[in-house]
Amino acid sequence: MEPVLSLLCGILAAAAIFLMLSGNLIRFIFGLVIATNAVNLIIFISGGIVVTRPPLIPEGELTPILPVANALPQALILTAIVIGFALLSFVFILFYRTYERLGTVETEAMRVSEPENLYDDPHVANDPPSGSHSSGETP
């Protein structure tokens, strides 16, 4: 089971990185979702999935008698999922606001904070650093 799941992790990670690098905010979000799941799966696998018995201690005992599943990775994943959700919703809002304000979802066209004429000699052409540069902007 573990080799199959490990392979799945690899495929998910590759797909996620492909999407994240494609220069489009929407695709980045999809990449992020897939990457988060790939990472959660990695934690799950590295905790070991040999034993499928729930980690319950019988009444009157102090330790489990039979080998039980490792509960810690699942707790970690649960936390990671919750945090991932919060981050994802923030990213959705941020990207939507950015789209509203800048009018583009292409990262190549987003050059407001680092304009292309940044290192031109300011004494020669004293153009406003931003605003003159709205090639990616659509109404």
Next chain:
Amino acid sequence: MNWLLITPMVLPFATAGLTLGLKNQVRRQEQAALFGALAHTLAAFVLLVTIHTRGILVMQVGNWPAPFGITLAADHLSAIMTLVTAILGLAGVIYARSDIRPSMLANGFHPLMQILIGGVCGAFIAGDLFNLYVWFEVMLMASFGLLVLGQEKTQLDGGVKYVMLNLFSTLLFITGIGLLYGMTGTLNMADLHQAVRAVPDKGLLMAVSAIFMTAFGIKAGLFPLFFWLPVSYHTPPATVSAILAGLLTKVGVYALIRMFTLVFIFDTAWTHGILLVSAILTMVIGVLGAAAGTDFRRILSFHIISQVGYMVLGLALFTPLALTGAIFYLMHHMIVKANLFLISGAAQKAGGSFALADLGDLYKKRGWLSALFFIPAFSLAGFPPLSGFWAKMLIIKASLESQAWGSAAAAVVVGLLTVYSMTKIWGEAFWKPTPANARGLSDEAAAAPLDMALLVPIASLAAITVLIGLMPGPFIALAERAAFELTHPEIYVRAVLGPLP
């Protein structure tokens, strides 16, 4: 249970809750934040004094014994970082009175900033990798919010790139945590110190250490992972820039120092060799970016990168003296760098712009501000007798002692180039006559006196810089103690896990 340990972490969250409750009363909110920041600074100071006299403080949350429960632990390094964080938080709260617009206050500036500071302090006392991850997330969420608060176009653009790369870094971080857990079966840092020795396959462990190095390297702004920093740090208001610049990359450096002195020390020739090369490149590339800059805050942003190189160089050399240098550098740099960003904000208020082309005459118009700029700027460049001189001297001396001639030469040359870019700001913003076509302020606005809320934190931080510079002895001694604990990890391990068998 050791309540003193968690006070500097709990107080900012309490303040955050309080300021959130006072959302519609802006003045009250400011007072609450100021009070909280004062209490926080006091608590952090008491923590440092206690640790200095009584040794490492440890708290097992819920009284679960060490490798099973959540461990919080603070040694000298944690306490020093917490205190500097608290000082910067206090300076930021005062500065915000004049710098932050009421609309941003109403949108939750103060709660976000307190959560950020709480997250940073939490990261410093986390004794457990997963706990560290959670604090990183807390800190990141708050920094995302602060960075785009105000929603200027540049902020959103910079914010998107900041968020993308930092999210990727946290994904790497948690992947590393998962893999390390799979190999060792523990996430407690002290326990990991012993557990990694038992891992048979050192090659796999090396791969995991590389994942951690990349994740923290993105946070710290190491070459070639720093690109999120210069695109975003010059976009928010000056207070936010200063707090982010002073704190966030340094948490990355802290995490690197913690992991690569306590856990990943099985093959230092290889791991610390990578760090060494990366540190030198970071120093050089960062300062070249600064030398090419045309915007006050972009130059300062590139300086952060270059200075992070010095700190990581101290870690990479991995001798007690080098680590002393790295920790002293952290103390000096956080204060100086935050102060420079605060000054850039004051210069913007006085001259109407952050662009060097639009500034001028500040020396003639604002003599005091110029003097206050001079102190941190030339401290950063490493002029004696300011704090940066001692920091650079320790690092260079450590390089020479380890016979790392290349890194010593790089440290000296980068220092000179730092002077060049600082004189560039000095010449452009403070000396040159205001250009005729500058998009600055009207004459009346430019003549108005600067708010005391701007000058008090700047002057106080400058005073600390001068203090460290004039009597570096106690500060170096403190850094030495911290470095001693780092080079003897068994002290930390014993404090967390109890006496070893």
